[in-house]
Structure formats: C-alpha cells, structure tokens
Amino acid sequence: MDVAVVGGTGAEGFGLALRLLGADHSVTIGSRSAERAGEAVAKARETLGADALVGGAENAKAVTGAEVVIVTVPFAGMIEIYGSIASSLQPGQVVLDATSPLMAAVGGKPWEALRPWQGSAAELAAALLPEGVAVVAGFHTVAAHTLANLDREVDSDALLCSDDDDAKRRVGELIDSVPGMRWVDAGPLANARLTEPLTALIISINRRYRVRDGGFRITGRESWGAPK
Amino acid sequence: MDVAVVGGTGAEGFGLALRLLGADHSVTIGSRSAERAGEAVAKARETLGADALVGGAENAKAVTGAEVVIVTVPFAGMIEIYGSIASSLQPGQVVLDATSPLMAAVGGKPWEALRPWQGSAAELAAALLPEGVAVVAGFHTVAAHTLANLDREVDSDALLCSDDDDAKRRVGELIDSVPGMRWVDAGPLANARLTEPLTALIISINRRYRVRDGGFRITGRESWGAPK
Numbered sequence: 001m002d003v004a005v006v007g008g009t010g011a012e013g014f015g016l017a018l019r020l021l022g023a024d025h026s027v028t029i030g031s032r033s034a035e036r037a038g039e040a041v042a043k044a045r046e047t048l049g050a051d052a053l054v055g056g057a058e059n060a061k062a063v064t065g066a067e068v069v070i071v072t073v074p075f076a077g078m079i080e081i082y083g084s085i086a087s088s089l090q091p092g093q094v095v096l097d098a099t100s101p102l103m104a105a106v107g108g109k110p111w112e113a114l115r116p117w118q119g120s121a122a123e124l125a126a127a128l129l130p131e132g133v134a135v136v137a138g139f140h141t142v143a144a145h146t147l148a149n150l151d152r153e154v155d156s157d158a159l160l161c162s163d164d165d166d167a168k169r170r171v172g173e174l175i176d177s178v179p180g181m182r183w184v185d186a187g188p189l190a191n192a193r194l195t196e197p198l199t200a201l202i203i204s205i206n207r208r209y210r211v212r213d214g215g216f217r218i219t220g221r222e223s224w225g226a227p228k
Numbered sequence: 229m230d231v232a233v234v235g236g237t238g239a240e241g242f243g244l245a246l247r248l249l250g251a252d253h254s255v256t257i258g259s260r261s262a263e264r265a266g267e268a269v270a271k272a273r274e275t276l277g278a279d280a281l282v283g284g285a286e287n288a289k290a291v292t293g294a295e296v297v298i299v300t301v302p303f304a305g306m307i308e309i310y311g312s313i314a315s316s317l318q319p320g321q322v323v324l325d326a327t328s329p330l331m332a333a334v335g336g337k338p339w340e341a342l343r344p345w346q347g348s349a350a351e352l353a354a355a356l357l358p359e360g361v362a363v364v365a366g367f368h369t370v371a372a373h374t375l376a377n378l379d380r381e382v383d384s385d386a387l388l389c390s391d392d393d394d395a396k397r398r399v400g401e402l403i404d405s406v407p408g409m410r411w412v413d414a415g416p417l418a419n420a421r422l423t424e425p426l427t428a429l430i431i432s433i434n435r436r437y438r439v440r441d442g443g444f445r446i447t448g449r450e451s452w453g454a455p456k
Binding site: 111112113146155156159184185186187190191193194197198201204205206208209210211213214215216217218220224227228 | 340383412413414421422423438441444445452456
C-alpha cells in the first residue's frame with residue numbers, strides 16, 4: 001500500500017514507518033520541514049537498506065494521493081497540522097489518526113488524559129477534514145519504543161474505531177501485514193473516547209513498573225481482525 | 229481472607245464470590261434482601277460443595293468486620309447502596325469498587341461510558357465513605373460471564389487503582405490467589421477515570437464479535453502484580 005506518515009520524523013511516526021517499510025509498503029515520511037523529512041529518509045535507508053520504498057516531503061505534499069494517511073502528531077499541534085493537510089486530501093482517502101489527547105499538551109502530565117470538546121481527538125480530526133475523507137482512530141496502545149525496537153515483534157493490539165467499515169478494514173490489512181501485529185474492531189469513531197485514554201494508562205503503567213514497552217492485548221478469541 | 233461481596237447476588241458479584249470461595253477465602257454474600265442473599269448462598273454450596281466458607285446477609289450486616297469489601301452494583305444504584313453500608317464501615321477496612329459508569333444507568337447503551345461529576349465511580353465511592361476507609365478501583369476488565377465459567381481460568385488482568393498502596397496490595401493478593409488471575413498496578417484512584425470506561429469498550433468488542441468473554445491483558449513483562 002501507498003502510505004504517508006504525517007509527523008513521520010517523531011518517535012511514534014518513524015517507528016511505524018520502519019515497520020510498514022519492513023512489510024514492503026511504500027511510505028512517504030511527512031514533516032513540517034522537507035529537510036527533516038529527508039534526514040528521516042536517510043535514517044530509514046540506513047536501518048533497512050537502500051532499496052526501502054521510502055520517500056520524504058512536507059506534510060501537505062506527502063499526503064497527496066496516498067491510499068492511507070497516518071497522522072502521528074502531539075495533540076498540541078494537531079489542529080495546525082490538520083489545517084495544513086486538509087486541502088490536499090480528496091474524498092476516498094483514508095486517514096488513520098493516532099493522536100492521544102494528554103494533559104502534556106497544556107503543560108500537564110502525559111499520564112493524565114484530556115477530553116477535547118468533540119469527545120476525542122479522532123472526532124476532532126474528522127471535523128477538521130473535508131467531507132468524504134474517512135477517519136479511523138487507532139494505535140493508542142502501541143508505544144513508540146516498541147515500534148522502534150525492530151528486533152522484537154510488537155506485542156500489543158491496535159484497536160481501530162471508525163464509522164467507515166471499509167476504511168477500518170483497509171487500515172486493518174495494513175496492520176496485519178506487519179509481523180506480530182493484530183487489529184481489533186473497537187467500534188464506531190466515537191469509541192475513540194474509550195481507546196485514546198489508553199495511552200495515558202499505558203504511560204502510567206510503564207512509569208510505575210519502570211518499563212517502556214507495556215501494551216494491551218484483547219483476550220477471549222484466538223484471532224481478531226474483522227468480525228465475521 | 230474475610231471478604232464481603234455487596235451486590236453478591238448479581239452476575240458479576242456472584243461469579244467473583246465463586247472464584248474467591250474456590251481459592252479458600254471466606255465470603256459473605258451481601259444483598260438488599262437477606263432472603264436473596266440466602267438463595268445465593270445455597271446456589272454457591274450447590275456449585276462448590278457444602279463445605280464452602282460462604283455466608284449471606286443484608287449488605288450493611290455483610291460488610292461489618294470484613295477485611296475486604298467488594299462492591300459490584302450497577303451505577304444507577306451505587307449512591308443508595310454506598311449510603312446503606314457507609315455507617316457499618318470502619319477506618320482500616322478496604323473497599324474494592326467495581327462499578328462501571330455506563331449510559332445504561334440513564335436508559336442508554338451499556339457500550340457508552342458516562343462521566344460522573346467526581347471523575348470516576350471510584351472517586352464518587354470514596355466521597356460516599358467515611359474517612360480512613362481505603363478505596364481501590366478494579367475489575368472493570370473482567371466479564372461476569374468469564375467469572376461464572378468455572379471450567380476456564382480467567383484470561384483478563386485486573387487493573388487496580390488506589391491512593392493507598394497497602395490496600396492495593398491487599399486486594400492484589402486476593403486476586404493473585406485465584407488461579408489464572410493477575411493484577412496490575414494502574415496508579416492512583418483518579419486513574420479509575422481511565423480504567424472504568426474499559427467496561428464499555430469490552431462490551432462493544434464482545435458485541436461486535438458476538439463473544440462474551442473478551443478481556444484485557446497488559447503485555448511487556450512476564451509478571452505484573454506489585455511494582456518492584
């Protein structure tokens with residue numbers, strides 16, 4: 001798949017880009033600065049080899065034409081970043097929003113959650129994008145450190161919320177293509193109100209146990225993915 | 229341990245009572261009606277044998293002197309129930325609140341969460357109890373159906389939140405004594421704002437996949453329990 005990662009020079013975005021490149025997807029790393037995007041491209045090639053299908057560009061250019069656009073930016077910057085890419089997106093494109101609304105955005109603690117007026121960051125994202133662009137919320141339970149550590153498979157489920165089942169499945173396929181990763185259908189977009197605060201919970205647990213790769217698994221079935 | 233289960237005739241409370249009795253704890257099943265408590269005691273003896281350490285009483289009597297009081301009641305009834313037991317509780321006793329604030333409490337859907345004024349049901353519980361009674365929030369990720377199915381071990385972690393580390397550890401020991409169960413230190417009582425909505429998420433996932441025993445596991449370490 002042809003994927004753009006907005007905020008792809010950050011720890012979470014870059015780790016995700018590496019995982020997707022490793023699964024043979026074509027990834028464009030987006031950044032506010034074309035120069036920093038280029039540096040991340042060089043770093044990705046250094047890690048994965050010169051034949052990795054990676055490119056870099058300013059965010060607005062990176063998202064143009066991408067099948068799936070993954071947005072991994074701090075909550076404090078999300079309104080500005082979405083404003084900068086909105087006019088480059090077309091109906092039919094899919095946006096995976098991984099924003100976690102944390103108190104850190106207003107100078108508080110990253111293990112405390114913040115509730116945006118719209119209910120969740122993903123619902124705020126949907127309000128900032130043109131009609132017809134599908135929004136999927138996900139990846140709040142996968143730590144940047146876990147993604148970046150390529151020696152180990154990711155031991156955490158990706159809980160996906162969206163009102164568009166096709167978009168959810170498309171993002172789900174992308175996730176399932178990464179060895180060890182698994183997606184779970186966590187319901188409509190409004191359920192991001194339930195899944196986004198999991199980032200604060202995981203940060204709190206990691207901090208208490210002095211670990212960096214705590215994650216979540218849903219139990220009760222052998223396989224999840226799309227419901228039958 | 230000497231445990232009282234308030235709301236012990238409900239599905240969640242009764243399932244938990246059976247698990248604790250199976251681990252050789254002494255359990256008093258509390259109910260609004262002494263008669264229904266008695267029926268639950270008979271049912272527990274039928275399931276586990278006549279030598280199970282089980283008794284029954286009205287809630288206020290059931291909690292008197294118990295080392296740990298587990299409250300498993302619907303959110304709509306919690307203020308009334310806490311009002312009925314508050315004066316029977318003494319400083320030093322530990323209350324494990326398992327209440328999930330769901331929209332079902334106001335005629336809405338059980339897969340949508342409700343936010344009480346105090347932030348979480350557990351913080352509301354603390355406000356309703358006498359000073360010196362320790363409140364621990366937990367068990368929002370363990371389904372009644374899972375607890376009642378004694379043929380299978382419980383495949384879901386109990387995330388415990390409390391401002392009292394000793395109380396948290398005492399409840400944690402109780403949980404660890406049940407085969408297959410495991411507790412995770414999920415931080416201060418206010419973190420119940422993050423863990424209580426997990427009930428809505430699990431109900432949503434169960435519904436979507438048509439299963440009844442979806443649960444949560446925290447990954448990233450072999451063992452959890454008390455942090456080192």
